Amino acid sequence: xxxxxxxxxxxxxxxxxxxxxxxxxxxxxxxxxxxxxxxxxxxxxxxxxxxxxxxxxxxxxxxxxxxxxxxxxxxxxxxxxxxxxxxxxxxxxxxxxxxxxxxxxxxxxxxxxxxxxxxxxxxxxxxxxxxxxxxxxxxxxxxxxxxxxxxxxxxxxxxxxxxxxxxxxxxxxxxxxxxxxxxxxxxxxxxxxxxxxxxxxxxxxxxxxxxxxxxxxxxxxxxxxxxxxxxxxxxxxxxxxxxxxxxxxxxxxxxxxxxxxxxxxxxxxxxxxxxxxxxxxxxxxxxxxxxxxx
Numbered sequence: 001x002x003x004x005x006x007x008x009x010x011x012x013x014x015x016x017x018x019x020x021x022x023x024x025x026x027x028x029x030x031x032x033x034x035x036x037x038x039x040x041x042x043x044x045x046x047x048x049x050x051x052x053x054x055x056x057x058x059x060x061x062x063x064x065x066x067x068x069x070x071x072x073x074x075x076x077x078x079x080x081x082x083x084x085x086x087x088x089x090x091x092x093x094x095x096x097x098x099x100x101x102x103x104x105x106x107x108x109x110x111x112x113x114x115x116x117x118x119x120x121x122x123x124x125x126x127x128x129x130x131x132x133x134x135x136x137x138x139x140x141x142x143x144x145x146x147x148x149x150x151x152x153x154x155x156x157x158x159x160x161x162x163x164x165x166x167x168x169x170x171x172x173x174x175x176x177x178x179x180x181x182x183x184x185x186x187x188x189x190x191x192x193x194x195x196x197x198x199x200x201x202x203x204x205x206x207x208x209x210x211x212x213x214x215x216x217x218x219x220x221x222x223x224x225x226x227x228x229x230x231x232x233x234x235x236x237x238x239x240x241x242x243x244x245x246x247x248x249x250x251x252x253x254x255x256x257x258x259x260x261x262x263x264x265x266x267x268x269x270x271x272x273x274x275x276x277x278x279x280x281x282x283x284x285x286x287x288x289x290x291x292x293x294x
Contacts, residue, residue: 041152044090046103047074049131049267050118050140052276054094056169057144057162061155062091067103070272073244074099088112091151094144099128116140116147124197126213129266132199134177134280138170169277177203177284184293188234190227192241192250195266199283205291210249215242219249231257238290240264262290 041062045051051066058064067087068074087093087103088110096118097104107115118140121130130136145163149156185204189196194209208230211219219227231239236259241250243265254261264286265279 041091041148042089043092043094043148044087045094046087046100047096047131047268048270049137049276050094050096053137053141053166054092054144056166057141057159058148059158059162061152061158062148071269073269075268092116092144092147094118096122096128096130098122098125114147114151116143118143127194127197129195129268130198131267131276132196132280132283133202134170134174135202136198137276138167141166141170173277173280174202176281180284180288181205181291181293184287184291187291187293188230188236189287189291190231190236190239190253191264192239192245192247195242196240196264210239210253215245224249224253228253228256231259235292237292238262240286240290242266244269260290262286 040060041058043054043058043062043064044067045054045064046067048066048068051064054062055064067083084103084106088106090112092114093107093112094116095103095107097107098119118130121136121140122128123130141163145156145159148159152159181203187205188208189200189205190208191210193211193215194207194213195215197207199205200207208227210224210227211217230236231253236257238259239250239254239257239261241247241261241263243263247261250261264283267276267279270276270279
């Protein structure tokens with residue numbers, strides 16, 4: 001699926017985002033997501049959730065590599081000229097426009113012949129974290145299968161089967177979330193910042209961010225007072241913060257309320273021994289035990 005990306009010069013810049021600076025991985029070197037038949041197609045992705053989708057759909061028919069190294073933040077990466085050339089030279093690129101401006105610039109200057117842009121699933125312009133909704137992930141898999149089939153029509157059935165496998169996994173995950181959180185409808189999900197809107201929307205939760213969508217912006221005293229009021233009115237038992245975030249503000253609010261803190265993972269900074277499905281199930285465990293549900 002071809003999709004228009006943000007315009008601009010292909011300058012290499014240090015992206016600003018949800019974490020500290022980190023180096024991107026060279027797709028030519030394989031990376032933690034590289035795998036499958038090296039004599040087949042090459043697929044380059046630009047974040048871990050996209051890599052998970054592409055790897056599941058492609059199976060052993062393509063070598064899938066992720067631009068972002070293990071442990072690095074999807075928002076915040078230095079990208080070399082060679083890496084950008086590898087991205088634009090791949091058979092298929094799976095990208096989320098608007099998340100990484102340097103990649104957007106490069107792809108607008110040298111558009112790949114086969115691009116899947118996941119931006120259609122990030123329909124909240126403020127919040128890119130669509131991958132926290134398993135249903136949207138399953139739908140993206142269909143787009144990836146269609147693009148791979150266009151490049152490699154002889155194996156279209158295999159890509160359709162891979163998309164079907166992804167959908168089965170995502171439907172099972174969605175069913176587990178829906179069942180576990182059925183008694184939590186309209187429960188207040190107090191988070192360190194507003195990265196969990198798609199998850200909250202899917203399962204009927206009410207996200208209350210201490211900070212807004214940008215975690216680098218310190219919450220005002222008025223905002224903290226508002227969050228404390230909401231937490232008390234809703235008998236909140238847990239303040240959630242991100243795995244890579246400074247927990248200081250969340251811990252201060254929790255101490256004032258006499259409640260505990262717990263970690264929610266936005267699945268952006270993913271270590272080599274972690275994967276999307278495992279992290280989403282850890283999030284479900286945290287929500288099941290941390291929300292005030294009937």
